[in-house]
Amino acid sequence: MKVLKLDHVGIAVEKIDASLPVWEGLMGIPLNGTEEVVEQKVRTAFLPIGDSEIELLESTDPEGPIGKFLAARGQGVQHLAFRVDDIDAALAELKAKGVRLIDETPRYGAGGARIAFLHPKATGGVLIELCERKPQTQTGGARER
Numbered sequence: 001m002k003v004l005k006l007d008h009v010g011i012a013v014e015k016i017d018a019s020l021p022v023w024e025g026l027m028g029i030p031l032n033g034t035e036e037v038v039e040q041k042v043r044t045a046f047l048p049i050g051d052s053e054i055e056l057l058e059s060t061d062p063e064g065p066i067g068k069f070l071a072a073r074g075q076g077v078q079h080l081a082f083r084v085d086d087i088d089a090a091l092a093e094l095k096a097k098g099v100r101l102i103d104e105t106p107r108y109g110a111g112g113a114r115i116a117f118l119h120p121k122a123t124g125g126v127l128i129e130l131c132e133r134k135p136q137t138q139t140g141g142a143r144e145r
Contacts, residue, residue: 001090079127087132
């Protein structure tokens, strides 16, 4: 598996609009737009920082993964996402090593990325997302503003 870089840090928030003053105002990081990922019951906002991004995650359903995270832990860092060159090969390699996976096959996430999560019990309590982006989605792809 070849990890190319830290793609983004996912932060669960109650409301994206209420969180933007911290990221845009206080930190001076511009919003690159928002996107709803219906399948994951989440609305996302990406704020680019150099080669990486901050991803704000707002639940659209209390029974979705972010809704459950917020209910259990409150706002805060939810996951770290690492860009890989070949997500299928990465998952096969991790599975062969006996790593517990949440996703054995990739699914689509925000910006058209192919993503998969590793179980936090296999990674020292940290939820890790692997993500593979095609050249047109290197910084997350088209999003609403």
